[in-house]
Amino acid sequence: MNKKRALICGVTGQDGAYLSKLLIDKGYEIFGGSRDAENSSFDNLHKLDLYQKIKPISISLIDFRSVVQTIDFVRPDEIYNLAGQSSVALSFQQPVETLESIIVGVLNLLEAIRFSKQPIKLYNAGSSECFGNANEAVTETTAFVPRSPYGVAKSGAFWVLANYREAYNIFASTGILFNHESPLRKERFVTKKIISTACRIAKGSKEKLKLGNINIYRDWGWAPEYVEAMWLMLQQEKPQDFIIASGETFSLQRFVETTFSILNLDWEKHVEIDSALLRPTDISKGYANPEKASHLLNWSAKIKGDYLIKRLVECEMNNQYF
Numbered sequence: 001m002n003k004k005r006a007l008i009c010g011v012t013g014q015d016g017a018y019l020s021k022l023l024i025d026k027g028y029e030i031f032g033g034s035r036d037a038e039n040s041s042f043d044n045l046h047k048l049d050l051y052q053k054i055k056p057i058s059i060s061l062i063d064f065r066s067v068v069q070t071i072d073f074v075r076p077d078e079i080y081n082l083a084g085q086s087s088v089a090l091s092f093q094q095p096v097e098t099l100e101s102i103i104v105g106v107l108n109l110l111e112a113i114r115f116s117k118q119p120i121k122l123y124n125a126g127s128s129e130c131f132g133n134a135n136e137a138v139t140e141t142t143a144f145v146p147r148s149p150y151g152v153a154k155s156g157a158f159w160v161l162a163n164y165r166e167a168y169n170i171f172a173s174t175g176i177l178f179n180h181e182s183p184l185r186k187e188r189f190v191t192k193k194i195i196s197t198a199c200r201i202a203k204g205s206k207e208k209l210k211l212g213n214i215n216i217y218r219d220w221g222w223a224p225e226y227v228e229a230m231w232l233m234l235q236q237e238k239p240q241d242f243i244i245a246s247g248e249t250f251s252l253q254r255f256v257e258t259t260f261s262i263l264n265l266d267w268e269k270h271v272e273i274d275s276a277l278l279r280p281t282d283i284s285k286g287y288a289n290p291e292k293a294s295h296l297l298n299w300s301a302k303i304k305g306d307y308l309i310k311r312l313v314e315c316e317m318n319n320q321y322f
Contacts, residue, residue, distance in 0.1 A: 007076040009033040009061060009109070010083030011054065014184040015125070017044035019080060019227040024053050026231075031074045033059040033083070044184045047321055061105030067112040071120070078234050080123045081109055084153070087188055088129060091150035092280055102153035103160065110164040110172065119171070121234040124161050126174040127154040128219070128245070128286055137289035140176070140241055147281045158241070165239055173233040175226075178245035178288050181308065182223035183315040190252065191220065191312070194259055199316045201270050202263040209270055212277030214253040217285040221246040222303035222311065224322060232297040242297065245288030246304035258309045 006023050010016050011032030020030055030053070034040040037056035045051040059070040061083050071079075084102040085091060091098040106124050113120045129151035130144040144155045158174050165172045185192035190211070197209040221244075229244045260267035294300045303311060315321060 003027055003029040004078065005029045005031065005074060005076045006078045006080060007031045007033055007057075007070070007074050008080045008082065009059060009105075010081070010125075011056075012040055012042055012044060013082055013086065014044065014182055014223055015082045015180075015227055015230075016080075017048050017050065017184055018182065018224045019082070019230060020045060020050050020054055021048055022227050022231060024050065030054040031057050031076065033057055033070065035060050047184065061108055062100055064108045064111065067108045068115065071112050071116050071118070075118065076120060078121045078123070079109060079113070080230060081106055082125050084125075085150070088148050088150045089188070089279060091148055091153070095149035098149045099153045099156070102150075103156040106157040107160050110161060110170060113170055113172075114164070114168050121239070122161075122170065122172040123230050123234055124157060124172065124174045125230075126158050126176040126241070127151065128176060128178040128288065129283065130155045130158060130176065131286065133283055133285055134287050135285060137247075137287040138243065139289050140243055140292055147283055148279070162241070171234070171239045173236075173239045174241045175230050175233060176241060176243045177226055178219040178221065178243070178286065180221040180223040180226040180244075181312060183312065183321045184223070191255065194256055195312045195316050198259045198263055198265065198270070199313065202265060202317075208272045209256075210272050210274040210277065211252075211256070212274060212279070213282060214256060214273070215251060215284070216282060217249050217251050217287075219245045219247070219249045219286055219288045220255070220304065220308055221301045222308055225301055225303060229293060229297060229299045232299055236296070240296070242293045243288055243290050244293055244299070245290045246301035246308075247288060247290050248304050249285070249287050250305065255309060258306050259313060262310055262313045
């Protein structure tokens with residue numbers, strides 16, 4: 001029996017690395033897509049000891065010819081689109097690149113799948129940023145009101161995919177993922193910045209942790225769990241969109257307090273609020289109802305809340321990735 005083939009676009013990121021491990025463990029043949037596979041570092045794959053187990057391949061999602069050629073060469077059963085500019089904060093500085101990399105990227109994948117006439121299943125990474133502020137738990141039918149260029153781009157990609165699914169009968173699903181963290185996060189993400197800085201302080205560093213608005217509320221989860229939900233979406237009889245979240249929301253201040261408390265430190269002695277880190281517009285609260293994923297995918301987050309923070313601190317202190 002031939003192995004299933006998966007093309008992971010954006011394989012160098014946090015989710016790409018954990019998804020690679022999941023699919024390799026399930027017996028897949030993995031093609032890891034990166035804009036320049038010859039010069040990419042693939043650090044996350046090396047950290048998980050996976051680089052030798054995948055086939056790196058160069059693909060530029062904003063270049064239609066590149067996408068068509070890659071799909072024709074790989075002939076994948078499944079494509080996971082995790083590529084594109086992934087920072088909300090950076091999207092305010094680079095809005096054009098953000099919209100192009102996300103919307104044009106998914107459009108080219110869908111159009112290439114349509115042209116190929118192959119029975120390829122597509123997973124697309126959506127985002128909770130599409131919803132904007134939410135004072136109650138959102139579902140898959142809640143209207144999008146994005147408040148950042150990143151959120152606008154993810155909203156556009158969502159509707160492009162929904163249109164192609166309906167018009168051309170393509171098996172394509174969007175996972176509307178809420179915040180999900182891991183030791184593989186880069187420090188430009190605030191949770192990683194908090195964990196890494198606090199751990200350095202616990203080891204003797206005299207630095208201060210500089211943050212912007214800590215009165216925001218988010219739903220945080222554990223990335224290695226969330227990639228399983230991505231895979232489960234493509235194993236269903238029909239393509240659907242799913243919210244993937246822990247169902248538990250708390251403030252960034254609580255995240256900071258808990259992190260420093262685990263390390264036996266008083267957070268107020270080590271944290272400074274820096275107005276330069278405030279965003280032009282921000283989401284104050286984000287609440288999720290992941291009931292559909294629980295019911296249809298039999299998936300629910302197990303690592304969340306204070307337990308999630310404890311795991312992140314332990315991994316950082318011990319140089320671990322799970």
